[in-house]
Structure formats: structure tokens, C-alpha cells
Amino acid sequence: MTEFQVHEPIADRVRNAINKQQYDEAVALFLDLLPGDQVEVFNLLNSGEQETLLPHLDVEATAELFDRLTDAKTLEAAKNLPLERLADVLGEMEPDEAADLLGDLPQEQALQALEEMDDAEDVEQLLAYPDDTAGGRMTTAFIAMQRITPAQEAIEVLRHLKPDSEIPYYIFVIDREKRLSGIVGLRDLVVAAPQTSMEDIMNPEVINVNAELDQEEVAQVMTRHDLQALPVVNHRNELVGVITHDDILDVLAEEHTEDIYRLASVGDVQLEPESPVREHLRGRLPWLYLNTVTAMFAAWVISNFEDIIAQVAALAVFQSVVAGVGGNAGSQSIALIVRALALGKLSPRQAISVLGKEVFVGILQGVAIGIVVGLGVFLWRGNAYLGIVLGLALLGNMIIAGFAGALVPLLLRAIGQDPALASTVLVTAVTDSLGFLIFLGLASIFLNFLI
Amino acid sequence: MTEFQVHEPIADRVRNAINKQQYDEAVALFLDLLPGDQVEVFNLLNSGEQETLLPHLDVEATAELFDRLTDAKTLEAAKNLPLERLADVLGEMEPDEAADLLGDLPQEQALQALEEMDDAEDVEQLLAYPDDTAGGRMTTAFIAMQRITPAQEAIEVLRHLKPDSEIPYYIFVIDREKRLSGIVGLRDLVVAAPQTSMEDIMNPEVINVNAELDQEEVAQVMTRHDLQALPVVNHRNELVGVITHDDILDVLAEEHTEDIYRLASVGDVQLEPESPVREHLRGRLPWLYLNTVTAMFAAWVISNFEDIIAQVAALAVFQSVVAGVGGNAGSQSIALIVRALALGKLSPRQAISVLGKEVFVGILQGVAIGIVVGLGVFLWRGNAYLGIVLGLALLGNMIIAGFAGALVPLLLRAIGQDPALASTVLVTAVTDSLGFLIFLGLASIFLNFLI
Numbered sequence: 001m002t003e004f005q006v007h008e009p010i011a012d013r014v015r016n017a018i019n020k021q022q023y024d025e026a027v028a029l030f031l032d033l034l035p036g037d038q039v040e041v042f043n044l045l046n047s048g049e050q051e052t053l054l055p056h057l058d059v060e061a062t063a064e065l066f067d068r069l070t071d072a073k074t075l076e077a078a079k080n081l082p083l084e085r086l087a088d089v090l091g092e093m094e095p096d097e098a099a100d101l102l103g104d105l106p107q108e109q110a111l112q113a114l115e116e117m118d119d120a121e122d123v124e125q126l127l128a129y130p131d132d133t134a135g136g137r138m139t140t141a142f143i144a145m146q147r148i149t150p151a152q153e154a155i156e157v158l159r160h161l162k163p164d165s166e167i168p169y170y171i172f173v174i175d176r177e178k179r180l181s182g183i184v185g186l187r188d189l190v191v192a193a194p195q196t197s198m199e200d201i202m203n204p205e206v207i208n209v210n211a212e213l214d215q216e217e218v219a220q221v222m223t224r225h226d227l228q229a230l231p232v233v234n235h236r237n238e239l240v241g242v243i244t245h246d247d248i249l250d251v252l253a254e255e256h257t258e259d260i261y262r263l264a265s266v267g268d269v270q271l272e273p274e275s276p277v278r279e280h281l282r283g284r285l286p287w288l289y290l291n292t293v294t295a296m297f298a299a300w301v302i303s304n305f306e307d308i309i310a311q312v313a314a315l316a317v318f319q320s321v322v323a324g325v326g327g328n329a330g331s332q333s334i335a336l337i338v339r340a341l342a343l344g345k346l347s348p349r350q351a352i353s354v355l356g357k358e359v360f361v362g363i364l365q366g367v368a369i370g371i372v373v374g375l376g377v378f379l380w381r382g383n384a385y386l387g388i389v390l391g392l393a394l395l396g397n398m399i400i401a402g403f404a405g406a407l408v409p410l411l412l413r414a415i416g417q418d419p420a421l422a423s424t425v426l427v428t429a430v431t432d433s434l435g436f437l438i439f440l441g442l443a444s445i446f447l448n449f450l451i
Numbered sequence: 452m453t454e455f456q457v458h459e460p461i462a463d464r465v466r467n468a469i470n471k472q473q474y475d476e477a478v479a480l481f482l483d484l485l486p487g488d489q490v491e492v493f494n495l496l497n498s499g500e501q502e503t504l505l506p507h508l509d510v511e512a513t514a515e516l517f518d519r520l521t522d523a524k525t526l527e528a529a530k531n532l533p534l535e536r537l538a539d540v541l542g543e544m545e546p547d548e549a550a551d552l553l554g555d556l557p558q559e560q561a562l563q564a565l566e567e568m569d570d571a572e573d574v575e576q577l578l579a580y581p582d583d584t585a586g587g588r589m590t591t592a593f594i595a596m597q598r599i600t601p602a603q604e605a606i607e608v609l610r611h612l613k614p615d616s617e618i619p620y621y622i623f624v625i626d627r628e629k630r631l632s633g634i635v636g637l638r639d640l641v642v643a644a645p646q647t648s649m650e651d652i653m654n655p656e657v658i659n660v661n662a663e664l665d666q667e668e669v670a671q672v673m674t675r676h677d678l679q680a681l682p683v684v685n686h687r688n689e690l691v692g693v694i695t696h697d698d699i700l701d702v703l704a705e706e707h708t709e710d711i712y713r714l715a716s717v718g719d720v721q722l723e724p725e726s727p728v729r730e731h732l733r734g735r736l737p738w739l740y741l742n743t744v745t746a747m748f749a750a751w752v753i754s755n756f757e758d759i760i761a762q763v764a765a766l767a768v769f770q771s772v773v774a775g776v777g778g779n780a781g782s783q784s785i786a787l788i789v790r791a792l793a794l795g796k797l798s799p800r801q802a803i804s805v806l807g808k809e810v811f812v813g814i815l816q817g818v819a820i821g822i823v824v825g826l827g828v829f830l831w832r833g834n835a836y837l838g839i840v841l842g843l844a845l846l847g848n849m850i851i852a853g854f855a856g857a858l859v860p861l862l863l864r865a866i867g868q869d870p871a872l873a874s875t876v877l878v879t880a881v882t883d884s885l886g887f888l889i890f891l892g893l894a895s896i897f898l899n900f901l902i
Binding site for chain 2: 034035037039040169187207228245252253257259260266271273277281292298300306317321324332334335339340343344345346348349358364372373376424
């Protein structure tokens with residue numbers, strides 16, 4: 001039985017032991033934890049403490065830890081290991097995680113480590129695939145049997161295999177050309193007569209994906225069909241690996257981070273609050289510059305109305321309300337569309353009706369907000385025309401927000417881009433510029449009543 | 452072997468068959484799909500087509516479909532079913548999904564359906580727990596055995612059980628008081644000698660959660676420990692259910708939608724682009740009103756500077772740049788902090804250093820943006836003081852953005868709230884109001900040089 005929310009006190013005890021140079025005590029405390037908890041505690045230590053602890057862990061514990069740390073943290077920890085140790089740890093890691101780490105290490109260090117490694121073939125094979133594809137996510141540690149293998153023999157093979165938590169609870173059945181033929185659940189194996197062959201108990205309708213498929217689509221397939229393990233084949237239909245449910249959790253976490261970051265104009269999915277400052281700047285500053293350009297364009301729109309603002313300074317007070325509330329309404333539309341697209345809930349054909357609905361909601365929200373704000377400003381400033389101009393501008397900008405907030409992500413998807421990418425900055429550019437234009441344009445028309 | 456991205460054409464064929472009233476053909480096409488694909492195709496049909504198709508499906512197919520549709524869609528489809536049919540479908544559904552549906556149905560219809568159901572106990576037990584807790588997510592269809600049961604007998608029991616994809620590949624071991632004692636993987640069962648008892652092959656260190664634990668924490672536990680199945684116990688430590696990996700995928704999708712919606716001021720996690728207009732208004736309008744209030748406060752800040760804006764209308768042109776870029780920088784900080792908190796990567800003790808780093812990044816980004824924009828505006832308008840005032844205001848607002856963007860979500864978490872909730876609207880209120888204040892305040896000081 002395990003308790004949660006206990007990582008902080010344990011990290012403190014490990015930290016104390018390290019600081020008192022009682023390394024055996026620190027290691028004992030650490031190894032007493034479940035692997036999943038080890039990761040949490042390790043993350044709570046600072047870099048210096050992590051560096052001090054690592055050499056005192058054995059190869060197996062280090063490998064288990066590296067398997068579960070984020071890629072960035074694993075890289076940081078691995079960089080300082082002596083070459084031989086690194087090779088041993090890589091050999092103990094899950095092949096897909098080892099391949100990820102090798103791909104992240106400086107090329108020379110990676111090549112040297114590969115040379116030092118025993119049984120490097122599995123990992124070398126995985127290095128051929130980009131991290132974010134089915135091939136990059138799969139493990140090569142799976143169980144495959146021939147179609148004619150009898151159940152009794154399959155059970156004997158299982159008996160002799162070292163149990164490994166990542167090996168899924170399935171046996172994959174292949175033909176003589178290594179092509180995937182079917183899948184046998186362990187439960188079916190358990191209840192089968194000893195001489196039954198795999199092909200008689202297998203399910204031949206096994207969902208599989210190509211090694212080059214993007215990881216996001218892999219996650220969609222596994223989610224849609226509630227799969228615990230998904231076999232991966234190469235272009236010759238040969239079984240080359242298996243993606244397991246825990247890999248998919250990592251993919252989903254990464255894709256979620258990417259969505260949230262992109263909607264907030266953060267360009268680097270690996271960025272964390274504690275990343276080095278230069279990485280913050282690299283991931284964030286370019287997007288801020290882009291935002292600055294669109295903001296300057298909106299400023300140029302306003303500059304065309306400077307003469308009437310000089311006459312009615314109150315316009316400067318309320319122009320920002322039109323732009324701000326419009327931008328907020330646009331964000332709402334973006335969030336709904338981006339999420340529906342990510343969940344595969346919105347087909348291209350439903351796009352028109354959704355666009356219409358967003359515009360309609362924009363009209364209703366515009367009326368609701370426009371009337372209240374218009375009335376409020378009339379009461380505050382005592383000028384009915386100012387209230388009317390502001391209310392109408394809010395209405396207009398909310399309609400634009402609904403239209404642009406739905407259209408931009410749909411268009412980005414239509415041209416094969418991630419709809420979360422750039423939607424916010426583009427829609428804000430539209431709601432800012434057109435919001436100012438409508439408000440100040442209407443004000444020009446009613447100028448005589450506003451002075 | 453299955454192909455993907457083929458849902459649209461199949462939906463078209465089903466649609467055609469429905470429109471030609473060839474219902475057998477429509478059902479045949481539909482049932483030929485894998486359950487996961489059936490859901491996708493069903494979602495592509497419009498409400499009328501869905502309503503026409505449903506009565507032609509048998510009870511099992513309807514239950515399988517309902518298990519996989521979103522709660523909102525299931526409710527919509529279930530509402531129109533005759534009571535007896537509804538009860539039959541509920542009886543075939545997975546107990547946790549059936550309980551969710553019963554909880555969503557109008558109370559009278561739910562009570563009548565429960566009365567009609569055979570074997571309603573499992574579901575009634577689940578109704579006691581809120582949807583978004585471990586108890587609400589667990590299934591009661593799991594396999595539990597006594598500590599003394601021999602392996603041979605366990606295999607016999609499995610042989611007689613109807614295979615069901617949701618039953619996990621584990622056997623849970625309980626003592627005479629039904630308390631959870633351990634877990635046996637099917638692989639261990641397969642390779643065990645026939646007379647070995649469960650307590651000899653079980654792993655007694657089984658991670659479990661209380662039925663009342665929030666689903667987000669449940670997902671964290673399962674992700675942290677890479678679990679395929681997580682047993683759920685009640686306050687007497689009795690095993691009452693099991694959460695399986697596919698339930699956790701649903702939880703993660705829901706939590707992710709919630710994060711993105713809340714960051715974009717959409718208050719209803721169930722809202723979809725195609726939801727009825729009144730639900731859009733209920734989920735979105737209150738947040739827009741809140742945003743309007745903060746925008747009016749920012750407008751009030753500006754109104755204190757109306758006299759100087761009347762003298763230098765150019766200030767009205769550039770004030771929005773300060774607020775806009777500051778808001779964008781604030782969103783970046785929020786995204787980083789919210790995501791790190793959601794992934795459990797940020798402990799309370801790291802909060803101070805993270806806050807400091809965000810302020811530091813704010814300074815650097817403020818300098819980078821301030822210099823470029825200041826210079827640009829000097830070149831555009833020919834007034835160096837305007838450029839300096841704008842550049843300084845941008846710098847100041849970026850520091851505020853980093854500070855508020857990190858502090859607000861951290862504070863929300865510290866008081867036990869979801870950091871995604873209200874962070875955006877609060878931080879924008881700060882960057883807008885203080886952005887205007889700094890820019891127009893500085894302009895007041897340098898007024899003589901700006902005219």
C-alpha cells in the first residue's frame with residue numbers, strides 16, 4: 001500500500017543524507033521507493049544533489065530512473081556519466097528510451113556509447129525513426145510467435161522470459177516472412193488446450209500502424225480502440241515493434257503541453273519554468289516579436305484617427321474595451337475549435353455549420369455585452385451617442401471574433417498545420433485591428449454628437 | 452488490418468442507406484466497423500440520422516456505442532429510447548458508463564430505468580460516487596480471488612468467465628474481509644505451478660486509491676506508476692472497483708479540455724462547437740462579463756489621463772501596444788506554470804525561484820522588445836521621448852507580466868483552486884491596468900517633450 005503526496009518529506013530526508021555525506025543512507029531511502037515515486041523525489045532535488053546521488057545508484061536503478069525522467073532531465077543527468085557507465089545504463093534502459101537518449105546526446109558521445117554497449121542492435125534499429133513517430137515511440141522488447149506454435153510451447157517460452165513490466169500482456173503472431181498475422185491475449189492462451197496452435201486462437205483483425213505514423217495519430221488510434229498495446233510494422237508489413245499504453249500517456253502529456261504552449265505563444269514544447277534563461281528567450285521571444293508586429297499594425301489603424309481622438313479623448317478610454325473583450329471572445333472560439341479538432345470531433349464538412357454557430361453566438365454575446373456596456377458608459381459619461389457607438393462596436397467585434405476565432409484554426413488545419421499554432425496571435429491581430437477600426441470609424445461618423 | 456482516415460466515406464454510405472430507408476444495409480455497414488470506428492462514423496451523422504439509425508441497432512451494439520460516446524452524446528441519444536430498451540442497454544453497458552448515464556438522465560427517467568434493469572446492484576453501487584472521483588470512474592467488473600485460491604482453480608474461473616475487453620489482465624487478491632491483499636498478473640498465473648496459492652504468487656505491494664480521490668489525482672497516480680489497472684478501495688479498505696487504462700485516457704482528455712477551456716475563459720468543460728446555443732451562452736457569457744468588468748477598470752485608469760491624451764493623441768495610438776504585448780507575455784508565463792503544476796513538476800518550494808526566473812525573463816524580453824519598439828516609434832514619429840516612454844513602459848509591463856503570470860496560478864494552487872481557472876482574466880486585468888498606468892504616467896512626466 002502506498003501513500004501519495006509524501007514526496008516532499010522523503011526528498012528532504014534524501015537531501016539531508018546527501019548533505020551529511022551519508023550516501024548509503026540516501027541511496028537506501030531512495031531505492032525503498034517505487035520507481036514512479038523515485039522520479040518524483042529525484043525531480044525535487046536540485047541539480048547538485050542529483051549529480052551527487054546518481055553515481056551512488058547501481059546501473060539497474062539508474063536505468064529505471066532514466067526510463068521515467070523527461071527526455072530533457074535524462075539528457076542532463078546522462079551527460080556527466082563516465083562513458084562505460086553510460087553504456088551499461090543504456091543497455092539496461094528500455095530500448096525506445098535508450099534510443100531517445102542517444103538521439104539527444106552530443107553525436108560523438110552517442111557514437112562512443114553505442115560502441116561500448118552490449119546488444120546495441122535493438123537500439124540502433126530504433127535510432128532510424130524520429131522520436132515523434134510510431135517507430136520512435138515503440139519498444140523492440142515484445143513477444144512474437146509463429147502461427148504454428150502450440151499454446152503449451154508458448155507458455156514454456158513465457159516461463160523462461162525474464163518478466164519485464166513493459167512487455168505487454170499480448171503475444172503477437174507472425175508468419176514465416178515476419179509479417180504480422182494476429183494477436184493472442186494472455187487470457188486466451190491461459191484457457192487454450194495445450195496443443196492448440198497460435199493461429200487457431202489468435203485474433204487476425206489486429207489493428208496496427210506504420211512505423212512512420214506521427215505520434216499524435218498513434219495516440220488517437222490507441223485511444224479510439226482502447227488498446228493496451230499497438231503493433232508497429234514497417235513498409236514490408238514486418239512486425240518491428242510495439243507501442244504500449246504507458247508510451248501513449250507520455251505522448252498525450254507532450255501533445256497537451258504543445259497545445260497549451262502554442263495557444264499561449266510559447267514555441268518550445270520542452271520548455272519548463274526551470275529551464276535555462278536562454279531557452280526561455282529562444283522559445284518565447286520570437287512569438288512576442290510577432291505579437292509586437294501585429295500590435296504595431298493595430299496601432300497604425302488607430303493613428304489614422306488621431307485627429308478625432310484629439311477632439312474626443314474619451315475614445316482613447318474605450319477603444320481598449322472593444323479590442324480586449326473581442327480578443328477574449330476570439331480566444332473562446334479558438335479553444336472550442338482547437339479542442340474539437342484535436343479530439344477528432346469536427347469533420348471538414350461540419351466546419352461551415354460550426355462557423356455559422358460561432359458567428360451566431362458572437363451576435364448574441366455582442367448584444368448582451370454591447371447593451372450593458374453601452375448603457376453603463378452612457379450613465380458614466382452622460383453621452384448616449386458614445387454608449388451607442390461603443391455598444392455597436394462591441395457587437396461588431398464579437399461577430400468578427402466568432403468568425404475569425406473559428407475560421408483561423410479551421411484554415412490552419414485545412415492547410416495541414418497544427419490549429420493551435422499561431423491561432424491566438426492571428427485572431428488577436430484581427431480583433432484588435434478591426435475592433436479599433438469599427439469603434440473609431442463609427443465615432444468619426446457620429447463625431448458631432450460626441451464632442 | 453484496419454485503415455484509418457476512412458470514416459467520412461463510410462459515414463456517407465451509411466447516410467445514403469438511411470436516406471433511402473435501406474436500414475438493414477445501413478446497420479450492416481455500421482456493424483462491420485470496429486467499435487472504435489463505429490463511434491467516429493456515428494459522430495459524423497447528423498442528429499436526425501443518428502436518431503433514425505439507433506432503433507435498428509441491437510441492444511449489444513447500442514450498449515457498446517454508448518460506452519464509447521461522450522457523456523453528452525450518450526445522454527442525447529438515450530433520452531429518446533423507450534424505457535424498456537433503455538433498461539436493456541444500460542444492463543449491457545459497462546457499469547461505470549451506465550452509472551454516468553443514469554446520473555445524467557432526468558431523475559424520473561433514471562429511476563424508472565433502474566427499476567426495469569436486471570442486475571442493477573453493480574450500477575447502483577457506483578451511483579453513490581461523483582462522476583469525477585475514483586469511485587465514479589471505476590468499473591465493478593473485475594476479477595477478485597481469495598488469498599488461498601490455488602492457481603489451477605483461478606485458471607478454471609477465468610475459463611468460465613465471459614471474456615470482456617474492459618476486464619484488466621490482473622487478478623486482485625482479497626482476504627476474508629474483502630480487503631485488498633495483493634495483485635497477480637496473468638503472466639505470473641500462467642507460469643505458476645497448479646497448486647500454488649494466490650498469496651504465494653501475488654505482489655502484496657499493490658498501489659491503490661480511495662474511492663473518493665479526485666480523478667485528476669487518480670490519473671497522476673496511474674501515469675506516475677505506469678499502471679494498466681488501479682484497484683479502488685472504500686474507507687474500510689475493501690476492494691470495490693478497478694480503474695482501467697482506457698478510463699484514464701478519458702480522464703486525461705477531459706482534464707486537458709478543462710485546462711484549455713479555462714485558460715480561454717470557457718467555463719463549461721462539456722461544451723463543444725456543436726452544442727446548443729444556450730449552452731454556449733451559459734458557458735461563455737459569464738466569463739466575458741467578468742472580462743468586461745476588468746476592461747472597464749482599465750478604461751477607468753485611462754480616463755484619468757484624458758487631458759494629456761487630448762494634448763498628445765499619439766498616446767492613444769501606443770497605449771494598446773503596451774497592454775497587448777504585456778498580456779501576451781503574461782499568457783506565456785501562465786502556460787508554463789499551469790502546465791508544470793498539472794504535471795506535478797513544480798513543488799511549492801520551487802515557487803520562489805520560478806517567480807524570480809519569470810521576472811528575470813520579463814526583464815530580458817522587456818529590454819529586447821522595448822529597444823526595438825522604442826527605436827521603431829522614434830523613426831516613425833520622429834520623437835525620441837515618445838520612443839523612450841514607450842520602451843520603458845514595455846519593459847515595466849513585461850516585468851509585471853512575468854511576475855503576475857507566475858504568481859497568480861501559484862496562488863490559485865496554494866488556496867486549493869485550479870490554477871488554470873481565472874488566471875488569464877486576472878493576469879490580463881493586471882497587465883492592462885498597470886500597462887496603461889505606467890505608459891500614461893511616464894507620458895505625464897515627459898509631457899513637455901511629447902507635445
